[in-house]
Amino acid sequence: MSSNSIGQRYAFTSFGESHGKCIGSVIDGCPAGLELEEKDIQKMLDLRRPGQSIITTQRKEEDKVEIISGVFRGYTTGAPITMVIWNQDQRSHDYENLTLRPRPGHSDYPAHVKYDGFNDYRGGGRFSGRLTATFVMAGAIAKKLLSQTIRVDTYSYTCQVGKIKMNSHDIPKAENSIYSNEVRCPDTKMAEKMRAVILAAKRSGDSVGGVIESITTNLPVGLGEPIFGSLESDLSKALFSIPAVKGVEFGSGFYGSTLYGSQNNDEFITKNGKIVTRTNNAGGILGGLSTGMPLVLRVAFKPASSIAKKQRTVDIKTKRPVSLIVQGRHDPCVVPRAPPVVDSLVSIVLVDHALRAGFIPPVIR
Amino acid sequence: MSSNSIGQRYAFTSFGESHGKCIGSVIDGCPAGLELEEKDIQKMLDLRRPGQSIITTQRKEEDKVEIISGVFRGYTTGAPITMVIWNQDQRSHDYENLTLRPRPGHSDYPAHVKYDGFNDYRGGGRFSGRLTATFVMAGAIAKKLLSQTIRVDTYSYTCQVGKIKMNSHDIPKAENSIYSNEVRCPDTKMAEKMRAVILAAKRSGDSVGGVIESITTNLPVGLGEPIFGSLESDLSKALFSIPAVKGVEFGSGFYGSTLYGSQNNDEFITKNGKIVTRTNNAGGILGGLSTGMPLVLRVAFKPASSIAKKQRTVDIKTKRPVSLIVQGRHDPCVVPRAPPVVDSLVSIVLVDHALRAGFIPPVIR
């Protein structure tokens, strides 16, 4: 399988460039019989769209999805579903001067070497954060499939911006308040503080990092496969495809590595006739398989690399030092736009495993 | 591709069970012409072998590798290389009582549900840490290939046990002192403290978690592919196949998400006529591609689930609560045995990408 595809049964291929004609997604393996129209996808794309608030990039992009194959009379047909977003509002000239002066923290340098300069560097080309919209197109369908067939639901939210961190366990029904604020943090008090940190970074021409937490409820027991098909393996592979992601952890994660087994093990109990665990340090995964407890993971985003501050770099040809101020309208913090992206990738992986394990049939009747 | 295989060009399939006849590895795609004998692999297996010191499990297993295909007159042939370790010293009766009383923190419960009780539960069966020896068999060959053809070298070490943490940047030439102590920590002072933590956990019938750091030097620029073939995607997929791993991060990782872009970006400079970065918060990867700087990653291990302390669980059939004391000879801390496992998986992924990108040819002449 090629590097721009993921999934065995719900096989998703991403194509397109940031400032080319379009970006798009092909899904091969979506069951026939799912009711689907463009607005199902558009809704989720809108949550990721730039230009929505003062804390995100001011680029205005409609990001309007068009389904060009695989849907007939309002239902999926079992054939590949292809979706495109036609690009608009590119300001490619903003990037022209970057070709030989690699931006610190960007793919410019290794991409130039790898492709010997043939890569489309405009706006980051194939490496742009814009490509995460292709994940959302594929993810919106995956999310709908999971929800309609086995009532599995994923919700992701900002749980940290810079050094400001919410305590996720204090917020009951977090899923309902995520989109009540621009930061997409269900703890509205912490959201205010995070917003302030982002605005301060923006004012100083800087950017700031953060963390997304993602919860999936109602998973059946036994999703995932041993060894390289573990849920952690497949989820992390998907999540690290998001530009700017530099860490992924499940359940107690890195913190759990400081604990004793007697602290970190989750004891089994019976609740309403169902076997569950008292705690959930495993994040809903044991041996790579779902336990039936909520799937909990966290994704670390580095601060966006494109900053307005002057930075030092090197001219690739002359190898002489040069200084650089990155132009363009960039996100001071990419985290508030990332929850639908994380939702999408988690859903894409889970629907693939649900199809592999027979929890979702090849035709939805 | 099936869940027990990984890699496109250096395709590795793991088979076997902890207490079955054997465990084994098949590698499809290893170039012809590599000098290879069993002792090349045995050396690395010996570093992972149980029973080596007071801080690891007392199981004595020789873990002797036998090559049964793919090598002819001391050289690889281009055909699949198959290796097996014939199991010995199993004490399966230790595990008999666990079949219906799932051990907290183990795969017992979801595996039982997934396979409807048909899974080989002895010693964890397919989910056992013992299977990491199959990774080492495949990894030893990958490491030799990388070293001989493009002089890429990976070394991994314990950088944290419980709350005791070394500062990796204080240790020049860390690679030389890793195996100088039982903990496999190049900082010999911290190693002493870590050893004490492990022994304390052992004495109280408990276990403790920790972190492995891994460094790879001399990578060419441009290894890896965009989107789902990013080095981070493929490395994390491989690393999360290790039982007990619950977090993976690259470069500044989770800590980097607390920083500003102006702090985290690595400026480009020229050094000895080569373009490098002043700092390496990216951990040697930008846009999923290698930058030529050292690849730096960290892997979080939860404390081992098998502890001698009494724990509460549930009988799967009756759903009644029962208490459980896990028998057997277990590692109080799996981290000291994990460096060769991390080395192996990192090498397996890198050699696959080096073959895909043409840095290693299909025949070594």
Next chain:
Amino acid sequence: MSSNSIGQRYAFTSFGESHGKCIGSVIDGCPAGLELEEKDIQKMLDLRRPGQSIITTQRKEEDKVEIISGVFRGYTTGAPITMVIWNQDQRSHDYENLTLRPRPGHSDYPAHVKYDGFNDYRGGGRFSGRLTATFVMAGAIAKKLLSQTIRVDTYSYTCQVGKIKMNSHDIPKAENSIYSNEVRCPDTKMAEKMRAVILAAKRSGDSVGGVIESITTNLPVGLGEPIFGSLESDLSKALFSIPAVKGVEFGSGFYGSTLYGSQNNDEFITKNGKIVTRTNNAGGILGGLSTGMPLVLRVAFKPASSIAKKQRTVDIKTKRPVSLIVQGRHDPCVVPRAPPVVDSLVSIVLVDHALRAGFIPPVIR
């Protein structure tokens, strides 16, 4: 890998439906640096286009290709190349009455059962011969790559229509005269006879089958891989994806199975300092690997299923017998339009193997 994709390194995904918005192709893994514009692809599409002569369907379709990703400033970038043909001139109402009355020889019946009626049945939908235009889009690039980098060339031609058969060995430089006639048979005398057979079939509302022969010259020795990656395995898998193909053979093929080893074996000789074989009953493949001799294969096409003659079928719902006259403008013989399709699939498979074996580098400089 999903069923609508083929290839490991030159990974081609086909999408679209006969009477949907479009048909299209995504190619992941095409090397960067290949000069490419739409007319490179259009040229080959034009050879397959319907409506070109009296012996093909009278549907007029421009089949104009548009590249929507992966090409920048006239060169491939290493990113996925996506191409679409926007559909026109569909007459879907021609097909409406067929949904529940499966056409003999068509996919209608098993497709209806498989997808429970959700499949897009218009014009055969995903099963239409029209989808072979997506093969040509991917094949035109593969053919250009092979030609420019290692000077490998494929040419395919009609060698049989109904019972009329040319003797391929009588025609020197066959590749130059293929497109000199509507039948695409380099033997112009036989072409006349074949044309007459097709016209007779057309007049009687019938269709007729035939055979394509394909020759590839200048292949390096050792392309292909043992067992399931044999050239025969991968070529036949690709060729049997053409609707109407029911047989594939290499070299002496079925005829060779009537011979003795002493007749069929090709003795090795030296010619101009190169090791070759005196005869080529192997069709250029031994042990699944190219021998350096011309690759020779033949592809059997059944007579097109859509005929104007009255046929008997069954109503899927009532299971009552009904009679059926297939409307629409169909090819009385699909073979004359198939040579570029066979060229394409052969080139797609060969370029994949050439990339895997390192004969073509990841960037063309």
Next chain:
Amino acid sequence: MSSNSIGQRYAFTSFGESHGKCIGSVIDGCPAGLELEEKDIQKMLDLRRPGQSIITTQRKEEDKVEIISGVFRGYTTGAPITMVIWNQDQRSHDYENLTLRPRPGHSDYPAHVKYDGFNDYRGGGRFSGRLTATFVMAGAIAKKLLSQTIRVDTYSYTCQVGKIKMNSHDIPKAENSIYSNEVRCPDTKMAEKMRAVILAAKRSGDSVGGVIESITTNLPVGLGEPIFGSLESDLSKALFSIPAVKGVEFGSGFYGSTLYGSQNNDEFITKNGKIVTRTNNAGGILGGLSTGMPLVLRVAFKPASSIAKKQRTVDIKTKRPVSLIVQGRHDPCVVPRAPPVVDSLVSIVLVDHALRAGFIPPVIR
């Protein structure tokens, strides 16, 4: 996926060499809960075993299978099933002189070039017909799975040897008489004639080719997937992995290409309340999908390349002509040993598709 593996859900990897330590098979994806013991596999291996009659090679090989992973207490566990046959009775010295004098019709020459002489050439190494025993190991399990879960059965038989051809339609219940004679032809009269042809070839130090026909009954409607996952695509890919196979056709195949549509189309009728076709020129496949009619295919085998007659070849190093008499005990006709091999590959492909389509569940309860 690598070249020594096939299948998405029933993923089979073949390893080993003709004269190495062993040959073996790994199956990843076999459902848990299938009753399985070595004799299930041995039975089918015995049908392929050499040395059984005067018309096959006189090599005596027990070909005794050993299951070394994936079966526990008599049932499959869902983990990879690994099986090996330990090689015996090799006479490698028979082959020593062939390394630089490539045998006509063998893989010797392209394999030597591809692997630069590192390939294990003994007995053909990885290219030996002996490797088809690994297909039978994987096939025996596939056949049992298909039979037990959906009562699908495949039987293959010799239908042609040299120019002697049976008429398959004359033999009712052919499956019962296949193994009643050494030729494995259900038409016992023709079997006698075929036997005479083989013995004549043997006497003159020659070999002769032939054809296997394979029938599969009771397939559900809709198995297979459009385009590259068509049953014809996947079956032919598998079948062309058999050394000596040079042609594959389905239903009326090459003969069908001489017909008119009105002759070749199979009209639909209702029989016992089921929709079937009156004739079966499609061989049970339309649009790449099973129609519910018997799957019919034919496989052309070239005459075995190893003959005792003197042949001319070239010394690879000196490029001088040399003459060659192939030593060793070879089959004068490989066809009589091939029916279980064809059965196996057909079953492997069908079980994979049955798992993909959900006809066989991931656990057999």
